[in-house]
Amino acid sequence: MINEPIELEVIEKRISIVTGHFGSGKTEFAVNYALDLTKHMNKEIENSRYKKVALVDLDIANPYFRSREKQALLESKGIAVLSNTFGYDINLDLPAISARINGPLQDQSCRVIMDVGGDQSGARVLTQFKNQFINEEYDLFCLINANRNETASIEGATYHISAIENEVGLKITGLINNAHLLKETKIEDIIKGVKLCHELSLKFSIPVKYHCCIEKFEIPLKRYLSQNKNVNFLEKVFVMDIIMRSSWLDK
Amino acid sequence: MNEKVLMKGNEAFAEAAIRYDCKYYFGYPITPQNEIPEYMSRELSKADGVFVQAESELAAVNMAYGASAAGGRVMISSSSPGFALMQEGMSFLCSVEAPCVIINVSRGGPGIGTILPGQADYYQATRGGGNGDYHLIVLAPASIQESITLIGKAFELSDQYRNPVLILVDGMIGQMMEPVILPDYHSGKQIDKPWALTGTKGIRPPNTIKSVYLKAEELEAWNWHLLEKYRKIIDCEVSYETRNLEDAEIVFVAYGTTSRIIREAMEILEADHIRSGLIRPISLWPYPYQSFDEMSSSTKAVLVVELSQGQMIDDVKIGVNGRFPVSYVGRFGGTVISPEEVASEAKRILGVV
Missing domain, CATH: 3.40.50.920 (Rossmann fold)
Structure with a gap:
């Protein structure tokens, strides 16, 4: 859940695009984000600008662990899932994207989350939708896990942010701190990500939109952020459930 | 000890190989192991190694044969259909006792099959898809951390026994994320390779590496040599x-x-x-x-x-x-x-x- 859902309506753009280095948790974030938006929407459907949520799976770079795998769950919550031409159950790394994706992108009453493939090569697919974004309000998020070896340092994260921006030809508009070490995560691992994202935020003049964590870290993370003077008042803690990862992977 | 980092299987395999002093990688892309050649193409040269994208898996395994014969520390990788194409090379590497580490990130078959995980290459790995009496040493890690350890061990065993070592993982381990601790750089143990084709420099007779024997008795004697080695591996390397x-x-x-x-x-x-x-x-x-x-x-x-x-x-x-x-x-x-x-x-x- 997000701390202050009312404010969300004001600051959130209609189209949220989630990019980042592969293996950073983009899909886990996108699925959680879509589910969270639906919760708020259901409550406020009368006054809401948006009548529906669509999750667009643009991951044609990686054949495993894609958001379309959770299509049934998402659809049961009223979220439209759009991916390749063949439907969600096809697992080929074909660069085949459904033309239906243009529907939610043009539908002003639809809140859209785009889950993009990893790295600049995964983000390349976005360029075909660029014209659509330019006339639209969109957020291009870059999700960063400070515990991934390639994005653990300012230099490494800078490389990935710049590579994605150069490939897509659009500027990143928000950073998402998704620092974790799966089941071995400690609060220090998340705080490492807070610090890294703040440095990147200053360097690139991009706001940090969310600090992600699972429920057990919500209170300590909020406490840390409230005690930290560098935190922008718009930075929020986004509490996620682990949906994408099979439990046996952590046995 | 190095800090824990979150890595995808494939990139951890590649980084581990570099840290165990792999200097030569030859490969051809195939899902679900593409992160290995991609990583090697970017990182191996930084560690004074050589990456070559081959025109096919058959070319890759034969490039490995050559680099290994010249004494290099070599790794190749592929996934099921691509590894099937390398089978002739497996027989040749075993025949001439050329050390090499191979990773098969296996997927569902037969044929092109699927890019999703599979364990249907067991016969091919343990019985051999190439011709002749030969054995690969086959190691099957169950986690990314164990893969890192076994890649180090594979290089050692490969040099020690002068035999190719296959790391058999399925696409799930190649694609999953896990927190791991990487070894230090230069963790690879090296041994002398007096048999390697490194040039005589005018001070020793030429070394020869060949897999052809024109006399049946000579080939049988060579097979006895290989059989004794395989028996020693059976005695010492079960895990x-x-x-x-x-x-x-x-x-x-x-x-x-x-x-x-x-x-x-x-x-x-x-x-x-x-x-x-x-x-x-x-x-x-x-x-x-x-x-x-x-x-x-x-x-x-x-x-x-x-x-x-x-x-x-x-x-x-x-x-x-x-x-x-x-x-x-x-x-x-x-x-x-x-x-x-x-x-x-x-x-x-x-x-x-």
Whole structure:
């Protein structure tokens, strides 16, 4: 859940695009984000600008662990899932994207989350939708896990942010701190990500939109952020459930 | 000790190889192992190594043959159909005793099959898809951390025995994320390779590496040399893990990904007061037949779990040697069996509903 859902309506753009280095948790974030938006929407459907949520799976770079795998769950919550031409159950790394994706992108009453493939090569697919974004309000998020070896340092994260921006030809508009070490995560691992994202935020003049964590870290993370003077008042803690990862992977 | 970092299997394999001083990588892209050549193409030259994208898997394995013959530390990788194309090379590498580490991030087959995980390359890995009497040393890690360790061991064994070593993982381990600790740079142990084709410099007779013998007696003598080496490997290099064999009513046998799934199945059974155990072969060749001698009289059945139609079950039957009934459960063609499916098959076999 997000701390202050009312404010969300004001600051959130209609189209949220989630990019980042592969293996950073983009899909886990996108699925959680879509589910969270639906919760708020259901409550406020009368006054809401948006009548529906669509999750667009643009991951044609990686054949495993894609958001379309959770299509049934998402659809049961009223979220439209759009991916390749063949439907969600096809697992080929074909660069085949459904033309239906243009529907939610043009539908002003639809809140859209785009889950993009990893790295600049995964983000390349976005360029075909660029014209659509330019006339639209969109957020291009870059999700960063400070515990991934390639994005653990300012230099490494800078490389990935710049590579994605150069490939897509659009500027990143928000950073998402998704620092974790799966089941071995400690609060220090998340705080490492807070610090890294703040440095990147200053360097690139991009706001940090969310600090992600699972429920057990919500209170300590909020406490840390409230005690930290560098935190922008718009930075929020986004509490996620682990949906994408099979439990046996952590046995 | 190095800090824990979160890595994807494939990139950890590549980084581990670099840290164990792999200097030559030849490859051709195939899913689900593409992150390995991609990583090597970017990182290997920074470690004074050489990356070459070959025009096919057949070219890659023969480039490896050449680099290995010249004394280099070589790794190649592919996935099932691509590794199938390398089989001629496996026979040749074994024939001339050229050290090489190969990673097969296997997927569902036969044919082009699927890019999703599979364990149906067991026969190919342990019986060989190439011609002649030869053996690859085959190691099957079950986690990314173990993969890192075994890649280091693979380079050592490969040099020590002058034999190719295959790391057999499925696409799930190649694609999953796990926190790992990487070894330091230059962790690879090196030994002299006086046999390598490094140039005589006018001070020694030329070395020769060849896989052709025109006289039957010479080829048979060479085969005896290889057989003695294989027997030594069988004596010295078996490795496996066991869990709860002392009082298990049912013993699972699985390697790699499926052994992880079984750990959750064991918890499900434990909640129902059913005691289960696990034998997890780590070396698939040489196979840990002796591990089955550790099973206790409380055991009523052995259940082999594979992402294939049942291939390793043959080795399990050799190891069990008729002492317990052996059966199989598995999914294939890219589908991964669930812990619940494994647990319910175990209950069915034990007659517990």
